[in-house]
Amino acid sequence: MKITPLDIRQKRFETVMRGFARPEVGAYLELIAGEFEEVVKENIALKEELKRTQARLEQHQERERTLQETMVTAQRISEDLKDAAKKEAEIIIADAEHQAEKIVHGAHQRLVQVVEDINELKRQRTQFESQVRSVVEAHRKLLETFAAPTFADRDYARVEDNVAFLSQKKATSND
Template structure:
């Protein structure tokens, strides 16, 4: 059974011969009711404060759960980002290596082509020099042929000899 301050104020005692002083009992009951009323009010206030504190604690606990979930999510996202960045870096490196290989291969092909071109030019130079030597040699021989008595000069000398012979013969026979 709960006792309220009103219960204390309304409590009446039976009177007896030589009992307590009614005024003192009523004054004490009034004092007790006032004190009890203060205790009840304080109890109600403390219960309300406790309820508010429990609400705040629940809110803080909910915030803490939310923060923990956020931290776990952020950590997972961070790990995912790191993993994605690592994969992207690996892809970039692989692509760069592939491009470098293509560049080196292209440079090697160009080097091979340049060497082949140089060798072809050397071959053409040798062939050209040989052809020029052949032409020069042919012209030299031709010049040698023209520098000595030519065929026409020899034939002309023979013709002159024949004409002189015939003229002499004619002069010796026909005169």
């Protein structure tokens, strides 16, 4: 049961002989009621202050939760962005490596083609040199053939000798 300042003020005691002095008890009860009233007012004020403080605390706690959620969300977004950037970088690198492989493969094929072309040109040069040697050799043999006395040349020389001999004979017989 709660005692209020009004309860203290209205409290009446039985009178007995040789009891307490009424004015003194009444004054004391009035003093206690006044003090008690002050304590009750202070208690009410403190309870109201406590409610306001608790409300502010709840607001701060709510803000703190919101900030923590925001930080967690921001961190998650940051990690997602990092992951996305990393994946994009990996894709770009893979694409660049693929392009590089294509370029190297193309250069290698071109090198193989150039080597094949050089070998073909060497083969053609060797074949051409061989053909020129054959032609030169054939012409040299032909020239040697023309330079060497032939059967006809020997016969012609004999005929000339015979003609000269006959001409000389005729000239000596005519003399």
